Amino acid sequence: MTSTAPWWRSAVIYQVYIRSFADGNGDGVGDIAGIRSRLPYLKSLGIDAMWINPWYKSPMADHGYDVADFREIDPRFGTMAEAEALIEEAHQHGIRVIPDIVPNHVSDQHVWFQAALAAGQGSPERDRFVFREGRGAEGAEPPNNWQSCFGGPAWTRLPDGQWYLHLFAPEQPDLNWEHPEVRAEFEDILRFWFHRGVDGFRIDVAHGLVKHPELPDLPPRPDGGAVAAQGGLDHPHWDRDEVHEIFRAWRRVADEFPGNRKFVAEAWAPSPERLARYVREDGLHTAFNFDFLMTSWNAKDLREVIDSSLATLGAVGAPATWVLSNHDVTRHPSRFGRKVVKKWVANELYRPEGPLDFELGTRRARAAALLMLSLPGGAYVYQGEELGLPEVEDLPDEVLQDPCWERSGHTDRGRDGCRVPIPWSGQDAPFGFSPDGATGEPWLPQPALWKDHSVEAQTGDDASMLELYRRALHLRRDLPALGEGDMTWLDAPAGVLAFSREPGFVCVVNLSAEPYRLPEHSSVLLASEPVEDGLLSQDQAVWLAR
Numbered sequence: 001m002t003s004t005a006p007w008w009r010s011a012v013i014y015q016v017y018i019r020s021f022a023d024g025n026g027d028g029v030g031d032i033a034g035i036r037s038r039l040p041y042l043k044s045l046g047i048d049a050m051w052i053n054p055w056y057k058s059p060m061a062d063h064g065y066d067v068a069d070f071r072e073i074d075p076r077f078g079t080m081a082e083a084e085a086l087i088e089e090a091h092q093h094g095i096r097v098i099p100d101i102v103p104n105h106v107s108d109q110h111v112w113f114q115a116a117l118a119a120g121q122g123s124p125e126r127d128r129f130v131f132r133e134g135r136g137a138e139g140a141e142p143p144n145n146w147q148s149c150f151g152g153p154a155w156t157r158l159p160d161g162q163w164y165l166h167l168f169a170p171e172q173p174d175l176n177w178e179h180p181e182v183r184a185e186f187e188d189i190l191r192f193w194f195h196r197g198v199d200g201f202r203i204d205v206a207h208g209l210v211k212h213p214e215l216p217d218l219p220p221r222p223d224g225g226a227v228a229a230q231g232g233l234d235h236p237h238w239d240r241d242e243v244h245e246i247f248r249a250w251r252r253v254a255d256e257f258p259g260n261r262k263f264v265a266e267a268w269a270p271s272p273e274r275l276a277r278y279v280r281e282d283g284l285h286t287a288f289n290f291d292f293l294m295t296s297w298n299a300k301d302l303r304e305v306i307d308s309s310l311a312t313l314g315a316v317g318a319p320a321t322w323v324l325s326n327h328d329v330t331r332h333p334s335r336f337g338r339k340v341v342k343k344w345v346a347n348e349l350y351r352p353e354g355p356l357d358f359e360l361g362t363r364r365a366r367a368a369a370l371l372m373l374s375l376p377g378g379a380y381v382y383q384g385e386e387l388g389l390p391e392v393e394d395l396p397d398e399v400l401q402d403p404c405w406e407r408s409g410h411t412d413r414g415r416d417g418c419r420v421p422i423p424w425s426g427q428d429a430p431f432g433f434s435p436d437g438a439t440g441e442p443w444l445p446q447p448a449l450w451k452d453h454s455v456e457a458q459t460g461d462d463a464s465m466l467e468l469y470r471r472a473l474h475l476r477r478d479l480p481a482l483g484e485g486d487m488t489w490l491d492a493p494a495g496v497l498a499f500s501r502e503p504g505f506v507c508v509v510n511l512s513a514e515p516y517r518l519p520e521h522s523s524v525l526l527a528s529e530p531v532e533d534g535l536l537s538q539d540q541a542v543w544l545a546r
């Protein structure tokens, strides 16, 4: 990477799921004080920036993705003064800060929605949301057949008879992005936080803001299920062309500020070509590459997704991003630790099949980390991924908090299993997540095996996941070949991914059952497992200097 390229073209961004990262005040919920106390850890890990999940005032119907006030910090997480101090201290540690912005919907407690409820039918206050009359006798049926992503209809009826749209929980009414006040308000919120020094935003549900003006029904699903939820051209509420005009305006706002502020879109697009439309020069800077995350552990599929990502994003001058896990998906050691690794399908219930082979999942996760961190572009690391945490698949029903659980009539256990508070030290819960003498229990119970995964347990152990991530992240900083740039596939048998990057770097990942002899090299820079006799065995990866 040349030194003049903006930082976000090659950054490794660490995702802080705030309520599960570190609890500073001992109430069992992570907070800003906790993040501040762990900045030295993040610095030593070697990341460039952190994305912090929503920290705004919220009734927490969806753990902060239901925002009541974008200009206030939720008291469970701290105060505005603490947020400002965090931004400043992170910068002193050389870490950039990217909060989450949630423009598709607000909380039902947001002053706008409260005003809309009070003002009644046909009022200008209701016009900031999507209110409609119902269908059928006395309007008792929802206005259309759209489904909430959390299960059940995407519409809720008020006592006065009108229905409002919520693509997520009923506590998350969708905003009407045709309304000029909605557009102006969000540009103002961006400026509010840019003035406080944030380096960019992660945009929640970026692909959902614009709805078809007539709100038409979705077609029935081919498998006979309710209705098609995801993707496809001219979908009435996902990935509509008109959304890009909003982001062009946001780009202009970011460009008003010095220091290369950046956006990353959470955009579930139906194809790499459609994803590339979010990241054109006058649009957003980057988007999560969910195609990479969703791919099964298979050399052919991985190679295809790497090629198509680089080709389509490269064609619009955007860097690729690579991501394996986040707070919405099953942690990847648990996805990969199955006999058959299922491909992730957006908006479909994901249930890993068969028993977990955690050793296998860990071995593959180690190889995947070396693959991800050596591909051209930027990468995301979800907290706890560097500790090799598995999904907690056996949380008791009564502790589940994700709205998916209730909304799905207890068929979808939701995302709590990847959100369990992470372990820092010690032999017993709360494993250093909360301070000594804490009054509250961690908001989700931590499994006993967390003791082997803590930062303390892994630090200094060369065979640990944490030390693998540390070495990889530090090498990535030191090696001019890594980060942004080109890659060239090297000849290798099917099942082996081998590529070079200049100057003088080679990555090889063996996903086949056949041991693979390492290509010519001057030294092994890093290996996911020790290399024996110059052979790379199955599910093993290596970084070589040529």
Ligand code: NOJ
Residues within 6 Å of the ligand: 062, 065, 102, 168, 204, 205, 266, 327, 328
């Ligand atoms: C995507 C977020 O990542 C997820 O956690 C949230 O539930 C939905 N958007 C709704 O805001």
